Every structure is written in C-alpha cells, then in structure tokens.
Amino acid sequence: MSESTTTVSRREIAKQLASLSWPLIGLNVLNVLALAVDTAMCGRLPGAETVLVGLGFATQLVFLLMVAMIGLTVGTVASIARAHGAGDRDRVTHTLAQSSQLTVILGLLVGVIGQLVAGPFVTLMGGSDEVRAVAENYLHPLLAGTALPYLSILYAAALRGVGNTRLAFFVALVINGLNALFNYGLILGNFGLPALGLRGAAYGTVLAYLCGVTLMITLLVRDHVPQLTLKLKWVQLDKSMAKQLIAVGWPAAFDMVVLNAAFLAIVGMLGRIDELAVAAHGIGLRVQALAFVPGMSVSQATGALVGQALGAGSVERARKVLAASIVLCVAIMTTLGAVIVAAGPMIVAVFDVDPASTLGLLSLDWMNVLGYGMPMVGLYIAYVGLLQGAGATRVSLRINLMTTFGFQIPASYILGFPLGLGAWGVWAGFPLAFVFKGMLAHRAYKRGTWAVLGTRP
Numbered sequence: 001m002s003e004s005t006t007t008v009s010r011r012e013i014a015k016q017l018a019s020l021s022w023p024l025i026g027l028n029v030l031n032v033l034a035l036a037v038d039t040a041m042c043g044r045l046p047g048a049e050t051v052l053v054g055l056g057f058a059t060q061l062v063f064l065l066m067v068a069m070i071g072l073t074v075g076t077v078a079s080i081a082r083a084h085g086a087g088d089r090d091r092v093t094h095t096l097a098q099s100s101q102l103t104v105i106l107g108l109l110v111g112v113i114g115q116l117v118a119g120p121f122v123t124l125m126g127g128s129d130e131v132r133a134v135a136e137n138y139l140h141p142l143l144a145g146t147a148l149p150y151l152s153i154l155y156a157a158a159l160r161g162v163g164n165t166r167l168a169f170f171v172a173l174v175i176n177g178l179n180a181l182f183n184y185g186l187i188l189g190n191f192g193l194p195a196l197g198l199r200g201a202a203y204g205t206v207l208a209y210l211c212g213v214t215l216m217i218t219l220l221v222r223d224h225v226p227q228l229t230l231k232l233k234w235v236q237l238d239k240s241m242a243k244q245l246i247a248v249g250w251p252a253a254f255d256m257v258v259l260n261a262a263f264l265a266i267v268g269m270l271g272r273i274d275e276l277a278v279a280a281h282g283i284g285l286r287v288q289a290l291a292f293v294p295g296m297s298v299s300q301a302t303g304a305l306v307g308q309a310l311g312a313g314s315v316e317r318a319r320k321v322l323a324a325s326i327v328l329c330v331a332i333m334t335t336l337g338a339v340i341v342a343a344g345p346m347i348v349a350v351f352d353v354d355p356a357s358t359l360g361l362l363s364l365d366w367m368n369v370l371g372y373g374m375p376m377v378g379l380y381i382a383y384v385g386l387l388q389g390a391g392a393t394r395v396s397l398r399i400n401l402m403t404t405f406g407f408q409i410p411a412s413y414i415l416g417f418p419l420g421l422g423a424w425g426v427w428a429g430f431p432l433a434f435v436f437k438g439m440l441a442h443r444a445y446k447r448g449t450w451a452v453l454g455t456r457p
Contacts, residue, residue: 010320013321023165027172033176037179045187057122065113067254069154078303078389079244080161082308082391084311093228095241100230104151106150107150111143138202159228258400265409266429269413270426286351295329298381329378329381330375333377336371341371348364370431399441412429412430
C-alpha cells in the first residue's frame with residue numbers, strides 16, 4: 001500500500017473507522033428490521049397467534065444453523081483483510097473464490113440438515129403439533145435456499161475486508177426492499193399473486209436474496225470493486241486455505257454457541273421465578289438486538305482495519321485502530337444505554353405493555369440493568385474486533401467460556417436465588433460478566449499474542 005501504515009494519525013484512523021462503520025450499522029439494522037417486517041405481515045394472517053409462535057421457533061432454528069457460517073465469515077474477513085493490507089491482490093482473489101465455494105457447500109449441507117431436523121427441533125422446544133406444522137411449512141422452502149443468504153453474508157464480509165462497506169449496504173437495501181414487496185404479495189395475495197401465507201414469506205425471502213446475490217455477483221465479476229474480483233469458475237479446493245479459514249472461524253462460531261447457552265440459562269432461571277419475567281426478557285432482547293447493532297458494527301469495522309494493518313506489518317497502526325474503536329464503541333453504547341434507561345417506559349409502551357403493570361415493571365428492570373451495563377459491553381466488543389481481525393479468535397473464545405460458565409451463570413443463580421434478588425439478580429449477572437470480559441480482554445491485548453498471530457504469513 002502506498003500509505004505509510006506507521007505514520008497515520010489517530011484522527012485519520014478514527015475517520016476511517018467511522019466511515020467504515022456507518023454503512024455496517026445500516027446493514028445490520030436492515031437485517032433486524034427485515035424480520036420485524038415479516039413478523040408484522042404474518043401477524044395479519046388467520047390464526048395469527050399460532051403463526052407467530054411457529055415463526056418464532058423457525059427463527060430460532062435458522063439462527064442456530066447460522067453458527068457455522070459466522071465462523072467462515074470471520075475467517076474470510078481476517079484472511080482477506082490481511083492480504084489486502086499486504087497488497088497481495090492474487091491472494092484476495094483466491095480467498096474469495098475458495099470461501100465462495102465453501103459457502104455454497106456449507107449452504108447446501110445446512111439446508112439438507114435443516115430439512116431433517118426442522119420438525120423434531122420444534123417438538124423438542126415444546127411446540128405443539130399444530131405449531132410444528134406451521135413452522136415446517138415456512139422452513140422447508142426457506143432452507144432450500146440457504147446458500148443464497150449465506151453468500152450475501154460472505155460477500156458483505158469480503159467487502160468489509162477490503163474497506164468497502166457501502167456496496168454491501170446498497171445491496172442490502174435492494175434485498176430488503178424486494179423482500180418487503182415479495183412478501184407483501186405472496187403472504188397476503190397482493191399484486192395479483194397467490195396468497196401463500198407463511199410459506200409465501202419463505203418464498204419471498206428466497207427470491208429477494210436470489211436477486212440481491214445475483215446483483216452482487218454481477219458487480220464483483222465486472223470489477224466494480226477493483227480490490228475485490230470474483231471469478232465464476234469452480235476450482236480445486238485449496239485444503240490448506242480451508243483449514244486456515246476453519247482454524248480462525250470455528251472459535252468465533254463456538255462463541256455464538258456459548259452466548260446462546262448463556263441466554264438459555266437465563267431463561268431457565270427466570271422460568272423458575274415468574275413466567276412474566278420470561279416475557280419481559282423477550283421484550284428486553286428485542287431492545288438489546290437493536291441497541292447492540294451500532295457497537296457490533298464498529299467492532300466488525302475494527303476487525304477489518306486491524307487485519308489490514310497487520311497484513312501491512314504495522315502492529316502500531318493496529319493499536320491505534322483499537323484505541324479509536326474503544327472511544328467510539330464506548331461512546332455509542334453509553335449513549336444508547338442512557339436512552340434505554342431514560343426512555344424505558346415509552347419503549348415498554350411500544351410493545352403495548354403498561355409500564356405500571358407487573359410485566360411492565362419487570363421489563364423496566366431488565367432494560368435498566370442492560371442500560372447501565374452498556375459501557376462495559378462497548379469496551380469488550382472493541383477488543384473482540386481487534387482479536388478477530390488478528391485471527392486470535394481462540395483468545396476471545398477462552399474469555400467467553402471462562403466468564404460465562406465461571407462467572408455469569410453462577411452469579412445469576414446466586415444473585416437470583418440464594419441472595420433472593422429474583423429476576424433482577426438473574427439479569428444482573430449479564431452486565432457484571434462484561435466487567436470481567438473487559439479485564440481479561442485488556443490483559444490479552446497487553447500480552448501481545450494477537451500481534452504475533454496477525455503478522456504471520
């Protein structure tokens with residue numbers, strides 16, 4: 001790269017980070033809103049309650065099956081960002097081709113597995129036969145097209161690796177717009193299309209991703225992004241590269257498994273206290289999903305810039321990226337935390353819940369705990385961006401395992417039951433764990449192992 005990676009100022013890096021982050025924030029918000037739009041449309045169908053329950057179970061299975069793709073994505077970003085930072089365009093192209101083939105293979109495999117486990121999963125999670133039938137009606141066509149959203153995720157990640165997040169945001173706008181149109185037509189029978197109900201939502205989503213991925217592939221094949229070229233030719237699988245991507249990616253994927261285990265533990269404890277606490281937790285999770293988007297987006301941008309810096313051999317620049325990321329993440333998450341606490345009653349009312357009711361008060365408890373813990377969340381996810389960009393995903397996995405099973409779950413139990421703090425105590429274990437996560441992540445940063453891993457060829 002022509003720019004000296006060791007003389008770039010912190011202000012310039014902060015501008016780069018912000019410029020890379022805002023399209024990611026928009027992209028991730030669109031992903032969250034897409035599900036909300038689908039849910040709202042399906043809520044207008046006959047037997048809406050059963051339909052929404054089935055959609056809820058189906059969504060949980062889709063998220064669970066997404067774990068492997070998350071790992072492949074993290075490995076791809078780290079590899080492409082490092083190659084791009086080193087100015088090795090051939091390796092960028094090779095990585096994109098290999099990861100594209102792996103994504104297609106993974107998408108087909110997950111689609112087949114999903115078809116087999118869809119029904120049993122709903123039953124295992126406590127769904128009735130009627131709910132199971134509804135969920136399967138949605139999942140079967142959706143899972144058949146699994147490779148399409150996976151490719152969309154991959155190409156957005158690859159673009160992030162070379163510092164281009166705006167194109168992915170543009171394509172996401174196209175996908176979400178088409179998703180809304182197709183679903184409006186196929187769910188409810190508008191525009192002269194057949195009313196297919198929940199199955200129509202699946203078809204609409206698959207069609208939208210087909211159009212979006214076709215657009216993205218066309219742009220990449222035609223060198224719309226000079227730094228990232230896609231060659232439409234099936235080549236022999238590079239086993240060495242596949243192992244490298246998996247080695248970096250599997251800890252990040254398992255990180256998500258640990259996170260889901262933590263939330264399941266919380267729900268299990270809340271269920272023993274009060275069913276309304278479980279409902280309040282569900283409301284809080286929807287708030288959390290949106291509140292975490294900006295910080296996680298900055299973390300993703302951090303990973304890309306750190307990978308580029310280490311690929312160019314500049315550990316100092318990677319440190320500057322982290323410093324800028326910490327300031328930005330903590331500032332954003334602290335501001336959002338203050339909004340959550342201050343606007344809690346209004347947020348609860350949006351869900352058609354009386355803030356003064358038992359459910360409303362429990363929801364406010366959870367949102368207050370979440371709001372006050374947001375600064376520490378911001379600090380930790382900045383470090384996660386550094387570790388993932390350096391390919392040091394095993395470090396973040398160890399931290400997550402230690403704090404989740406060694407502190408968070410035991411603390412939630414002790415605070416909620418022996419100390420008698422109830423639901424508030426169970427929730428309090430979540431932000432408290434981030435204090436320890438931040439401390440351990442800072443210690444790992446000071447040790448510098450991430451820099452050694454990140455500068456290896």
